[in-house]
Each structure stands twice: as structure tokens, then as C-alpha cells.
Amino acid sequence: MEYGSLAFQALAATIKIVFMILGFLMPLASILTWMERRESAMMQDRLGPNRANIGPFKLWGITHFMADAVKFLFKEDFVPPKAHKFLFMWAPIMAMAPALIVAAIIPFGPPLCWNELLEKNPVCGQPINLQIAQLDVGLLFYFAISSLAVYGATLAGWASHNKWAMMGGLRATSQMMSYEVTMGMAVLGSFLVYGTLEPGAIVAQQTHIFSLGHYHSSWGIFLQPAGFVLFLTAAIAETKRTPFDIPEGEPEIIGYFVEYSGLRFGMFFLGEFLEIVVSSAIMITLFFGGYHWGNTIDNALLSHLPNFVFVLAMFGLWTVKVFAFCGFQLMIRWSLPRFRSDQLMRLGWQRLLPISIANVVATALVVLWAQQ
Amino acid sequence: MAVGVKVVNRPGSLAQQAYLPAIAEGLGVTFRHFVKNFFGNVTGNRKKTDIATMEYPEEKMKYPERNRGLHRLMLRDDGQVRCVACMMCPTVCPAHCITIVPEEAPDGRIEKRPMIFEIDELRCVVCGLCVEACPCDAIRMDTLDHAKPTYRRVDAILDKEELMSRGIQSTAVQGGVGAFWRERVGGQPQTPPAGAVVPAGAPHGPTPLRDHGHK
Ligand code: SF4
Numbered sequence: 151m152e153y154g155s156l157a158f159q160a161l162a163a164t165i166k167i168v169f170m171i172l173g174f175l176m177p178l179a180s181i182l183t184w185m186e187r188r189e190s191a192m193m194q195d196r197l198g199p200n201r202a203n204i205g206p207f208k209l210w211g212i213t214h215f216m217a218d219a220v221k222f223l224f225k226e227d228f229v230p231p232k233a234h235k236f237l238f239m240w241a242p243i244m245a246m247a248p249a250l251i252v253a254a255i256i257p258f259g260p261p262l263c264w265n266e267l268l269e270k271n272p273v274c275g276q277p278i279n280l281q282i283a284q285l286d287v288g289l290l291f292y293f294a295i296s297s298l299a300v301y302g303a304t305l306a307g308w309a310s311h312n313k314w315a316m317m318g319g320l321r322a323t324s325q326m327m328s329y330e331v332t333m334g335m336a337v338l339g340s341f342l343v344y345g346t347l348e349p350g351a352i353v354a355q356q357t358h359i360f361s362l363g364h365y366h367s368s369w370g371i372f373l374q375p376a377g378f379v380l381f382l383t384a385a386i387a388e389t390k391r392t393p394f395d396i397p398e399g400e401p402e403i404i405g406y407f408v409e410y411s412g413l414r415f416g417m418f419f420l421g422e423f424l425e426i427v428v429s430s431a432i433m434i435t436l437f438f439g440g441y442h443w444g445n446t447i448d449n450a451l452l453s454h455l456p457n458f459v460f461v462l463a464m465f466g467l468w469t470v471k472v473f474a475f476c477g478f479q480l481m482i483r484w485s486l487p488r489f490r491s492d493q494l495m496r497l498g499w500q501r502l503l504p505i506s507i508a509n510v511v512a513t514a515l516v517v518l519w520a521q522q
Numbered sequence: 523m524a525v526g527v528k529v530v531n532r533p534g535s536l537a538q539q540a541y542l543p544a545i546a547e548g549l550g551v552t553f554r555h556f557v558k559n560f561f562g563n564v565t566g567n568r569k570k571t572d573i574a575t576m577e578y579p580e581e582k583m584k585y586p587e588r589n590r591g592l593h594r595l596m597l598r599d600d601g602q603v604r605c606v607a608c609m610m611c612p613t614v615c616p617a618h619c620i621t622i623v624p625e626e627a628p629d630g631r632i633e634k635r636p637m638i639f640e641i642d643e644l645r646c647v648v649c650g651l652c653v654e655a656c657p658c659d660a661i662r663m664d665t666l667d668h669a670k671p672t673y674r675r676v677d678a679i680l681d682k683e684e685l686m687s688r689g690i691q692s693t694a695v696q697g698g699v700g701a702f703w704r705e706r707v708g709g710q711p712q713t714p715p716a717g718a719v720v721p722a723g724a725p726h727g728p729t730p731l732r733d734h735g736h737k
């Protein structure tokens with residue numbers, strides 16, 4: 151097959167999509183469901199689920215996620231009699247799909263050089279970008295699609311014909327709308343610094359961890375520390391987890407998925423973890439250099455390994471970063487108490503939004519000053 | 523609106539209002555615990571962790587010495603049941619879960635003994651009154667075990683043989699020491715007054731009334 155032909159591109163894209171979803175997102179999100187319980191247990195001096203096993207293979211109970219899936223499969227799939235059947239069916243998919251779609255713009259490795267797979271230090275005449283879709287609007291696409299996730303929660307709440315679910319759906323809506331503004335503003339800073347919205351290009355620039363000489367190619371965390379904190383806060387609020395789990399308070403309104411059972415509930419559950427993975431990956435992309443590990447390590451790997459091994463190694467390192475960041479998000483979830491609804495709104499509109507606007511203005515001034 | 527809103531001012535420093543230092547501190551605490559427990563657990567060195575979990579079927583919590591557990595019937599020196607079917611325990615039992623059918627004992631000095639002695643462990647409220655009531659240390663609850671789960675209710679009713687299977691010989695002197703118990707507890711060996719009936723086998727000298735297994 152010829153490089154660059156339509157068939158080649160289609161095949162490459164298909165392989166990338168299948169790999170990303172089945173090989174990375176789904177397994178990682180599933181493992182996170184177990185990891186969350188285990189990690190929280192370790193933080194609280196407990197042991198956590200460590201029993202599930204396949205024959206003699208126990209692996210610290212990692213197969214609990216399979217046991218969960220089997221359990222969800224065999225549970226009754228209850229649909230309330232007065233529910234809106236069609237929307238009730240679609241809401242879990244609406245909640246889960248955006249996270250999967252957004253993953254399309256995440257670069258997960260350096261370009262693979264098609265005609266120089268075995269060469270060290272390739273010229274890379276025929277690169278295959280390890281990123282499903284290279285969109286110039288990149289991050290805008292992320293906002294556009296991830297804000298669709300709110301429909302999942304809202305429709306679930308509305309279609310269930312349950313007042314508590316409805317309240318949960320409304321709370322989810324107000325929360326996600328409020329925090330999207332901050333999120334957009336936080337990313338604007340990164341946009342100003344790197345001069346592009348395309349995640350692949352943003353990552354490609356972050357070759358140094360931190361260097362004053364090439365401040366343009368430092369990691370985002372050093373150029374936009376305030377932006378990182380703002381984005382992190384907003385991203386956690388978007389995943390609707392503690393400390394921002396207003397839409398699902400167990401002692402008060404339970405949540406927008408109160409009427410869901412079986413595999414449909416499982417989809418909400420998994421969707422939440424998919425959002426964690428994807429938002430971690432986006433944060434790695436914007437603020438922690440994507441697949442880069444600093445100039446020295448990158449160059450050493452590049453010049454000593456055949457190209458495809460180099461790409462695999464970088465992908466492995468990227469996975470480690472994403473995994474660690476997911477762990478960090480879980481840690482936040484199990485360390486902080488939850489906000490009240492009005493505190494949440496005050497934090498979003500009166501604190502984070504002004505700070506994020508100030509951050510954009512300050513960044514713009516510094517960039518302007520640096521250019522002159 | 524008639525609803526009054528009381529605004530509570532909570533002055534705090536900028537650091538407090540920004541949440542971040544407190545968040546970092548909290549994350550530090552949880553992270554310390556996580557690292558300690560995680561590495562202790564991965565290296566198989568549970569001693570070095572703070573984990574309080576007991577992995578139940580494999581590890582069992584030892585009950586305290588004075589725990590009231592499953593009943594048992596104590597034995598005489600010759601291995602017979604020590605109970606004299608005095609009916610004290612079924613009388614005092616608030617749950618009415620002790621069933622005794624007495625019969626005549628072949629040994630004329632004992633008179634009575636239980637033919638049937640059953641305790642329904644499902645109805646028992648584990649109050650320990652039966653043990654308190656027993657005049658001759660025949661029933662005890664110091665097995666340091668709990669009633670076992672069963673598939674059928676009837677299996678939770680323990681009969682005489684089962685209760686005796688956990689029994690041991692009591693250290694209390696069989697037949698009692700009669701009117702001289704005060705002196706015996708005081709540790710003063712005494713010759714019984716003339717005409718007193720001393721039961722056979724009653725040892726002389728100070729005897730601990732019960733052996734609780736104290737160290
Ligand atoms: S422990 Fe209490 S309830 Fe149980 S058998 Fe003895 S007296 Fe009855």
C-alpha cells in the first residue's frame with residue numbers, strides 16, 4: 151500500500167482508533183475502577199478489594215473489574231414504567247461517548263517514520279502521527295465535545311421520571327456549564343504561550359522540561375502554573391467527582407442515575423473513569439510535555455533505538471505519565487471534602503473565573519513583552 | 523422575601539481562603555499513608571504498614587479472655603456430665619432457649635442428671651445468666667468461639683453430646699467443700715469439726731476456686 155494514499159490513511163486511522171479505544175482507554179478506565187477502591191483503601195489504612203482471581207492468578211485483585219462487569223451483566227436492567235424509553239436508553243451512551251470522541255485529538259507518541267522503522271535518528275520523510283485526528287481547532291474541539299457530556303447527565307435525570315434524578319441532572323448542568331468557562335480561559339493561556347490550539351503541535355514544542363533559554367519549549371506547568379491549577383480544578387469539576395460531586399450526593403438526592411441499574415449504570419460508572427483518563431491525558435498534553443521526557447532522555451532514546459522501538463518507548467512513558475496523573479486525580483477525590491452547591495458556584499464564578507481572566511491578561515502581556 | 527439570611531463572616535487569611543495550602547497539606551497526609559501502606563503491602567511486609575484490616579477467614583481476631591461465646595457443659599472427674607439438672611439455668615434464661623429433661627442418676631449421691639440438655643444458639647441472647655446461675659460450674663461460655671452459621675435452623679440447636687464435647691474437667695472441687703469454703707479460700711487448712719461429712723475426693727489445703735487461665 152502506498153504511503154499517503156487514501157486507503158493507507160483510512161487503515162492507519164482505523165488501527166489508531168481501535169488501538170486507542172480497545173487497547174488504551176477502556177482497559178485503563180476499567181482498571182481505574184479497581185484502582186480507585188484499592189488506592190483509597192491504602193490511603194485510609196485499609197486493604198481494599200484484593201480477592202478476585204482467575205484460578206491461581208490473584209494479582210492483588212486486579213481482576214475485580216471483570217467481576218464487576220459480569221455482575222453488571224447479570225443484574226436486572228430496570229426501566230421505570232413512566233420513563234422516556236428512548237432517552238433513557240441513550241443517556242448512558244451520551245455520557246460515555248464524548249470522552250471517547252475527545253480522545254481523538256490526544257497525541258500519544260512521536261511520529262512513526264513509515265519508511266525508516268528500523269533506523270536510528272531517522273529523517274522521517276513519511277511520518278505517521280500517533281494522534282487520531284490532527285485538528286487545527288484541537289482544543290476547541292475538546293471543549294465542544296466534552297461539553298456534550300452534560301447531555302448524558304441531564305437527559306438521564308429528565309428521562310428517568312424521578313424528582314431526585316431530575317435534581318441531579320439540573321445540578322450537573324449548572325456545574326458543568328459554570329466550570330467550562332474557567333476551563334476555556336485556563337487553556338487560553340497555553341494557547342497564547344504556544345501559539346497553537348493543535349495538541350500535537352503543543353506537545354511537539356515541549357521538548358525541554360524547563361529551560362530559560364528556550365522558554366517556548368518548556369513544559370506548560372512552568373509557563374502556566376496558574377493555568378494548570380485552574381484547569382485541574384475545572385477538569386475535576388467536569389468529571390463530577392468529589393470534591394465537586396454535587397450532582398450525586400448519596401444522602402440527599404442520590405444522583406441523576408438513581409433509576410439506572412445493570413449495565414446501563416455500568417456505562418455511567420465507566421464513563422466517569424473514561425473522563426478521568428481523558429482529562430488526565432489532556433492535562434499531560436498541555437502542561438506536562440505529552441510524551442516528552444526532557445531533551446536529554448528523548449535524544450538518547452532517539453539516537454540509540456530503532457525508530458519503532460523509540461516510538462514504543464515514548465508511548466510507554468506517556469502511559470506512565472497518564473497513569474500517574476489518574477492516580478493523582480483519585481488521590482484528590484479521596485482527600486478532599488465535598489463542596490456545597492452554593493460554595494461550588496461561588497468558587498466557580500467569583501474566584502476561578504476572575505483569576506483565570508487575570509491569568510490570560512498577564513500571559514498576554516508577558517508574551518507581548520517577550521516578543522519585543 | 524420574608525426569609526432572613528444571616529451572613530456569617532468567617533475572616534481568614536488569604537492562604538486559608540485560597541484553599542490551596544490546606545489542600546496540599548491534606549494531600550500530603552493521604553499520600554504519606556498511601557506510600558507507606560502500598561510499599562509495605564507490595565513487599566509483603568504487613569508489619570511496616572498501618573493497615574488495620576483483618577483478612578477474615580485466614581486471619582482471625584482473638585476474642586478477649588472474658589468473651590461470652592459458645593456454651594459448653596463441664597465434666598466430672600470420671601467424664602460424666604457435671605450438670606445436676608437443678609433447672610436454675612432454664613429458669614433464669616431470658617430467651618427460654620435452654621431445654622432440660624432430667625432423669626435419675628445411677629449414682630445415688632448425685633440424684634439427678636440431664637437426659638436431654640439442649641441450647642438453641644439462635645435464640646440465645648448471649649447474656650451469660652445461665653453461667654451465673656449454675657451452682658456447680660456445669661455450664662460455661664468460655665470457649666472463645668462463636669455460634670457457627672448453619673444452613674438449617676435446627677442445626678443451631680446444640681445437644682448434650684455436642685455441648686459436652688467442648689467440656690473439660692472443672693477445677694472446682696466436685697461435690698463442693700461444704701461449710702468450710704471460707705477457710706479454704708482463706709488458705710487455712712482445717713480439720714473438719716467432728717461429725718461433719720467430708721465428701722470423698724475433697725482435697726485438703728488451699729485450692730484456687732477457678733482457673734481462668736490468667737497469666
Ligand atoms: S446466655 Fe442467656 S440467653 Fe443464652 S442460654 Fe444462657 S441464659 Fe439463656
Ligand code: SF4
Pocket residue numbers: 604605606607608609610611612622652655656657658659660661
Ligand atoms: S444451672 Fe447448672 S446444674 Fe443447674 S441445670 Fe443448669 S447447667 Fe445444670
